[in-house]
Amino acid sequence: MTSYPLANTAALVTGGGSGIGLGIARRLATDGATVTICGRTESRLLHAISEIGPIDGPGSLHPVVADVTAEESVQAAVQAAEQNAGGPLSAVVSNAGGSTSIGPVTHLDKQSWSDTVALNLTGTMLVLKHGAASLVRNGGGSFVAISSTAGSLVHPWFGAYGPSKAGVDQLCRQAADELGASAVRVNSVCPGLIDTDLVEFITAGGEVLDSYRENTPIARVGTPTDIAALVAFLVGPESTWLTGQTISVDGGQGLRRGPSLASVLEPLFGEEGLRGVVAADTDS
Amino acid sequence: MPAAPVAASAEQGSQKSVFGAIAAIIGAVLTALGVFSGWVTLGPSGNTVTDSMWSMVAGEGFLKSNDPIALVALAAGAFVVGILLAVGAGRTIMRVAAALIGLAIVVVAALNWMSISSFVTDNFTSEVEVKTAVGFYMVVVGGILTALSAMLPAKK
Numbered sequence: 001m002t003s004y005p006l007a008n009t010a011a012l013v014t015g016g017g018s019g020i021g022l023g024i025a026r027r028l029a030t031d032g033a034t035v036t037i038c039g040r041t042e043s044r045l046l047h048a049i050s051e052i053g054p055i056d057g058p059g060s061l062h063p064v065v066a067d068v069t070a071e072e073s074v075q076a077a078v079q080a081a082e083q084n085a086g087g088p089l090s091a092v093v094s095n096a097g098g099s100t101s102i103g104p105v106t107h108l109d110k111q112s113w114s115d116t117v118a119l120n121l122t123g124t125m126l127v128l129k130h131g132a133a134s135l136v137r138n139g140g141g142s143f144v145a146i147s148s149t150a151g152s153l154v155h156p157w158f159g160a161y162g163p164s165k166a167g168v169d170q171l172c173r174q175a176a177d178e179l180g181a182s183a184v185r186v187n188s189v190c191p192g193l194i195d196t197d198l199v200e201f202i203t204a205g206g207e208v209l210d211s212y213r214e215n216t217p218i219a220r221v222g223t224p225t226d227i228a229a230l231v232a233f234l235v236g237p238e239s240t241w242l243t244g245q246t247i248s249v250d251g252g253q254g255l256r257r258g259p260s261l262a263s264v265l266e267p268l269f270g271e272e273g274l275r276g277v278v279a280a281d282t283d284s
Numbered sequence: 285m286p287a288a289p290v291a292a293s294a295e296q297g298s299q300k301s302v303f304g305a306i307a308a309i310i311g312a313v314l315t316a317l318g319v320f321s322g323w324v325t326l327g328p329s330g331n332t333v334t335d336s337m338w339s340m341v342a343g344e345g346f347l348k349s350n351d352p353i354a355l356v357a358l359a360a361g362a363f364v365v366g367i368l369l370a371v372g373a374g375r376t377i378m379r380v381a382a383a384l385i386g387l388a389i390v391v392v393a394a395l396n397w398m399s400i401s402s403f404v405t406d407n408f409t410s411e412v413e414v415k416t417a418v419g420f421y422m423v424v425v426g427g428i429l430t431a432l433s434a435m436l437p438a439k440k
Contacts (some may be wrong), residue, residue, distance in 0.1 A: 012345070099405060100408075102408045102409065103408055103409035103412065107411045108409055109409050109410045111410060112408075112410055132365050159409060201345040201403065202345060204345070204348050206343075206344040207344060208344070263345075264344055267327070267333045268327045268328070268331070268408075269327055273328070279331070
C-alpha cells in the first residue's frame with residue numbers, strides 16, 4: 001500500500017515553475033501535498049504542471065502568478081494557495097532567487113545589487129511575512145528557504161548573491177526563534193551546484209565546472225531531487241523538533257571553497273579588474 | 285493540348301539562374317567567413333574582448349554553443365544550392381532550399397545573439413556590455429542573400 005507522508009499538507013512553493021522549485025513541487029505533490037506553485041510567468045507554470053503530469057494519490061499542483069519582490073503579489077499568492085488547499089498553509093518553501101550582479105566588487109553597480117537583494121533577501125522576507133502568518137493561523141507548520149552555499153562559503157565575484165543568501169540564513173534563524181512559540185519551524189537549505197537552466201552556462205562544461213568538482217568531495221553536479229528530498233523531510237512529520245538550522249546539500253563543497261569564475265570573468269574584466277583595479281573613466 | 289504545360293514546366297525546372305547562383309554562393313561565403321570573424325564584443329568599457337563565433341564550439345560557459353557548426357553546415361548547403369542553381373538542376377527545389385537555408389541562417393544567428401545578450405543582461409553587473417561584431421552582420425547578410433537567391437530570375 002502506497003503511503004503519502006504529506007497528505008493533508010497545504011504547501012506554497014515560490015519559483016516553482018522550473019529548476020529546484022519544480023523539483024520540490026513535484027516531490028511534495030507526489031508525497032501527497034496540495035501544492036501551489038508561483039512564478040512570474042504563467043506559461044512556465046502551466047508547462048511545469050503538464051511536465052509533471054498526473055499525480056497518483058491525494059497530491060495536486062496549482063499555479064498562481066506572483067512576483068516575490070512585490071508585497072501585494074506575495075499576499076495574493078498566499079491567499080490563492082490557502083484557497084486551493086481549503087485552509088491555512090502548513091508548508092511554505094521560499095525558493096525564488098537569482099543574481100544579476102556577477103562581477104568584481106569594485107565593478108558592482110547599485111541597481112544590480114539592489115535587484116539581487118530584492119529578489120533573494122527581500123523576496124524571502126515577504127514570503128516569510130505572509131507565509132508564516134498563514135502557518136501560525138494553521139497552528140504550526142514549516143517554512144523552508146532555499147539559500148545557497150554562497151551564503152556562508154566565499155564565492156569570489158558572485159556580487160550580491162552570496163551576501164543576500166547570508167541574509168536569508170540569518171533571517172531564518174531570527175524567524176525560527178520568534179515563531180517557535182507558534183510551532184512554526186524555520187530552516188534554510190543551501191544547495192551547491194545543481195543542474196538547472198539557471199546555471200547551464202556552468203554545467204555545460206569548462207573551467208568553472210572543473211573548479212566546482214575540484215572543490216566538491218562528492219564530485220558530481222547535484223540535482224533538484226537532491227534538494228527536494230531534504231525539503232520533504234523538513235516539511236514532513238519527522239522533523240518536528242528541527243528549527244533554526246542552515247543545512248547544506250552540496251556534496252561536501254562547504255568543506256572546501258567556492259568555485260573560481262576567473263576563466264569566464266577574466267576575459268571581460270581583465271586580470272587587473274578581477275583584483276579590483278578600475279579604469280579611471282568607469283570609477284563612478 | 286494537354287502536353288504543353290508539362291513540357292513548359294520541365295523546361296522551367298532545368299533553367300539556369302546565374303544571378304541566383306551568384307547570390308547563394310556569396311551568401312554561403314559570407315556566412316562561413318562571418319562564423320570565423322568577430323561575433324560578439326563583451327566587457328566593461330576600457331576592457332572589451334571580441335570573440336569569434338567559431339570559438340564558441342570550444343568556448344567557456346555561456347559562450348559555449350554548437351550554433352557555429354550549424355551555421356557552417358547551412359553555409360555548405362547554400363554553396364551547393366548555388367552550384368545547382370548555376371547548372372540549372374532542380375530549379376524549383378533549389379529555390380525552396382535557398383529560401384529555407386537563408387531563413388535558417390538568419391534565425392540561428394539571431395537566436396544565438398539573443399541568448400548571449402539576455403544571459404549577460406540577466407547575470408552580470410550593468411558595467412558589462414554586449415555588442416555585435418562584424419561577423420554577426422556578415423552572417424545575417426549571407427542569410428538574406430541566400431534567401432534572395434530564390435527570387436532571382438532564371439536565364440531566358
